[in-house]
Amino acid sequence: MDKQSFAYTVIFTAVVTFAFVLLLAMANELTIEQIEFNQEVRLQRSVLQAMGVEFQDDEQAAELFERVEQIEVNGLGLYSYERDGEQLYAKEYAGSGVWGTIRGHLGITPDGTRTLGLTVLEHEETPGLGGRIDEGWFQEQFRNKRLVDGRLEMTSRDGTGDFDEDSGEIDGITGATGTSDAMARIINDHLQQLTQALGGAA
Amino acid sequence: MSSAAAPGPILRENLWTNNPIFMQVLGICSALAVTNLLVNTVIMTIAVVAVMGMTNLTVAIMKSLIPRKVRMMVQTLIIASYVIVVDIILRAYVPDISRELGPYVGLIITNCIIMGRAEAFAQSNRPLISMWDGMTSGMGYMGVLLSIALIRELLGFGSLFGYQVMPAAFEPWIIMVMPPSAFFVLGIIIWIGKAIMEREGAPA
Incomplete structure (x- = not known):
């Protein structure tokens, strides 16, 4: 058969395309469970971290997560966990950053006066600049942080973090004002929703 | 080509x-993004x-079967398929790094080194030596990118x-954390490389 003919070209292209799509479908099929499992583990770790619940490894995280309940408080979907008779809450947050959506979990006390912690699951901020929101020092600032007038203030000091639990302030990221402002806006929006929902109960 | x-x-x-x-100054977009x-x-x-090999x-295996008219299209299809396979594997087994690399793994498809070698070498050589050519070209890319990354991480993050x-x-x-610095570092590396080559007397 003439390799340059129209019929050969069409048939060849169709066969090759089919073969490679099949290869991709197989690769996808083989790894889909692992990928879903990874996402599940990440979600569990994130929720627990946001509530300040400590765990050693993925297995322990999965075990602890069994005790996490999904509840609704005044129409707001929350994760709840009881630690030594004390109730902890976490909520998934999402909002637009500089380049894309920032998504994660925010933990809060039942009376809505302190955040318990913050995690970032997903973001598309500039690597090394805004992307540093996924670093430990940035997120640790939200540990047991007291809210001032139901809000947290993003400041721009030296970019090393504000670990004073009562300051009500978060030190933003040097060189990433856009991302820092976006985080402040997203978090305060969700804090408002949280304090409203929880305030109704308290 | 020699x-x-x-x-x-x-x-x-x-x-x-x-x-x-x-030497060829190909594939530098990713040199800026992932270093x-x-x-x-x-x-x-x-x-x-891996994708180049x-x-x-x-x-090289399929070359005699590929009609000339759709040669480029078929090459792109092959490259894209392998890149997606690599992307899926990274997502399944090293999810954290896969997330960090974000869209850049997918963008390997547009790396001109790969298509360049497929066109320049694999189209006219036997399979195994073509695979070797692809892998060594990839290693040439790896060497330069690692040098850039070494300097950028050391100075940008300490x-x-x-x-x-x-x-x-x-x-x-x-x-050093921002993409433009890769341009400076790459320029300096090209400068050093060429200077050494000139001293060796190799035809540049």
């Missing part, structure tokens, strides 16, 4: 005298080596592979 078709000369040519990055941390660079360049192998090596008093250079 007529070298033995493994030794090909290795030397792809790693040094005809390095895809600093701010060594770990990301290592994973990214391993992915490129497999693409050249496949193109660390290597995530371990702090600079003293605490060291002030990180923010410019």
